[in-house]
Amino acid sequence: MSPLKTSFPKHKMKVVLLESISQSAVESFKKAGYTQIEQHSGALSGEELDEVLKDAKILGVRSKTQLTEEVIQKAKKLVAVGCFCIGTNQVDLEAANKAGVCVFNAPFSNTRSVAELVIASAIMLIRRIPDKDKAAHAGEWDKSSENAHEIRGKRLGVVGYGHIGSQVSILAESIGLKVSYYDVENKLPLGNAEAVGDLKTLIEESDILTLHVPGTQETKNLFNAEVLSWFTKGQLLINMSRGDVVDIQALKKALDEERIGGAALDVFPEEPKNKAEKFTSPLQNVPNVILTPHIGGSTEEAQWNIGVDVSGKLIKYIESGASLGSHSIPELSLPKMEDTHRILHIHKNVSGVLSEINSKISKLNVNILGQYLSTNFEVGYVVLDISKNDSLDTLKELKKIDHTISARILY
Ligand SMILES: NC(=O)c1ccc[n+]([C@@H]2O[C@H](COP(=O)([O-])OP(=O)(O)OC[C@H]3O[C@@H](n4cnc5c(N)ncnc54)[C@H](O)[C@@H]3O)[C@@H](O)[C@H]2O)c1
Ligand SMILES: O=C(O)CC[C@@H](O)C(=O)O
Numbered sequence: 409m410s411p412l413k414t415s416f417p418k419h420k421m422k423v424v425l426l427e428s429i430s431q432s433a434v435e436s437f438k439k440a441g442y443t444q445i446e447q448h449s450g451a452l453s454g455e456e457l458d459e460v461l462k463d464a465k466i467l468g469v470r471s472k473t474q475l476t477e478e479v480i481q482k483a484k485k486l487v488a489v490g491c492f493c494i495g496t497n498q499v500d501l502e503a504a505n506k507a508g509v510c511v512f513n514a515p516f517s518n519t520r521s522v523a524e525l526v527i528a529s530a531i532m533l534i535r536r537i538p539d540k541d542k543a544a545h546a547g548e549w550d551k552s553s554e555n556a557h558e559i560r561g562k563r564l565g566v567v568g569y570g571h572i573g574s575q576v577s578i579l580a581e582s583i584g585l586k587v588s589y590y591d592v593e594n595k596l597p598l599g600n601a602e603a604v605g606d607l608k609t610l611i612e613e614s615d616i617l618t619l620h621v622p623g624t625q626e627t628k629n630l631f632n633a634e635v636l637s638w639f640t641k642g643q644l645l646i647n648m649s650r651g652d653v654v655d656i657q658a659l660k661k662a663l664d665e666e667r668i669g670g671a672a673l674d675v676f677p678e679e680p681k682n683k684a685e686k687f688t689s690p691l692q693n694v695p696n697v698i699l700t701p702h703i704g705g706s707t708e709e710a711q712w713n714i715g716v717d718v719s720g721k722l723i724k725y726i727e728s729g730a731s732l733g734s735h736s737i738p739e740l741s742l743p744k745m746e747d748t749h750r751i752l753h754i755h756k757n758v759s760g761v762l763s764e765i766n767s768k769i770s771k772l773n774v775n776i777l778g779q780y781l782s783t784n785f786e787v788g789y790v791v792l793d794i795s796k797n798d799s800l801d802t803l804k805e806l807k808k809i810d811h812t813i814s815a816r817i818l819y
Contacts, residue, residue, distance in 0.1 A: 418440070424460050424466070425492075434447065434715075451473040451682060466486075467489045471493050475499040480504055480509060490512050491511065493518070494572075512733050515571065526572075533669075535556045563614045589602075620648070663696075721733055753765065753790045753791075778792070
């Protein structure tokens, strides 16, 4: 299929990619005809972020760049944001929705990479490899088997049985672990995994706990001092979800008191924005603790696939209006345009807008060849496939309608 033309020429659309997004995304944009691609290796904030967003139509971020309501409101030309990762908690999705900015992510391209690191970390912790490694580097030869165990036959407790949690469960069973899980939703158990009805029982029954919940208000401090007090027998804790899910000071206390026997943390409440910033944590130099710099999904395979996935969604949205997978404006799956022009109208979801769209169309006496609508609580998204001769007049009229957030045309 030859690339679609857009009313706004692609070579004039600025694409900004932050946080070392994979070259696969750059290649996809270039192949689709986008030439203004600006790449930055780290996250941006404050004036620097506002400045690059002044004339950006498309923005790509990973987990560090905070797209607050203020930032989104200032980015007047922004049409779509791609989170080149799973998490979307760094974006104010409500503000993006209200501004008519479509937000996509890559819901599963790095799940396998995270799941592999969880299994690797569990084995490292249960063998107390962090301490042995440190000792060997310091010239000490400690061959003792004390407190080092096989993972076979131990029970893994998975908190959050979604894409990653369930994949960890499959890998864990394949090397002889028993698996239980706790999820707020009713989830189909894979393999021989068993659902447990409450977090306390899961913690008490497991030897290793691994966290795979999303970063939301509900999961903030989910593992607080009270929950961490349910660890009494030296269980191991792995967190590769979001940093603020665990109260770090309370975790340190539990490690110091040996109620928790070791921990692997890939995410932290405060993470450096780039390589130049220093990383500090109360858990540095605590025995049997593995600290990694938020690299659960950082493999070449995962990053390449994420680049392809998210750039594909962004290009499709810009060039066809299809918003399937959007986390902000309503989702619409659209057919190919057949010898028509397409108008995309995003508006506040208040009564009267749809009837006004239809009344304008009937007054102009235009031929509508396809009409698609999707709404959420705040916003409505209408797509009209329209005869080529009528499209520009119709767009002009639709732009005048009260409560219009944005309107654009594709041809
Ligand atoms: N460390 C990394 O590099 C890395 C990489 C990828 C994803 N992540 C993070 O991993 C987490 C999980 O990702 P995913 O793709 O599996 O998400 P997902 O949405 O597929 O699964 C999350 C699961 O958690 C459950 N859940 C929500 N609230 C819960 C609660 N309070 N208690 C128990 N269960 C709860 C949900 O019902 C869902 O089943 C996310 O926070 C994501 O941002 C981290
Ligand atoms: O690549 C990143 O910055 C974030 C990775 C991970 O936390 C995700 O949400 O996919």
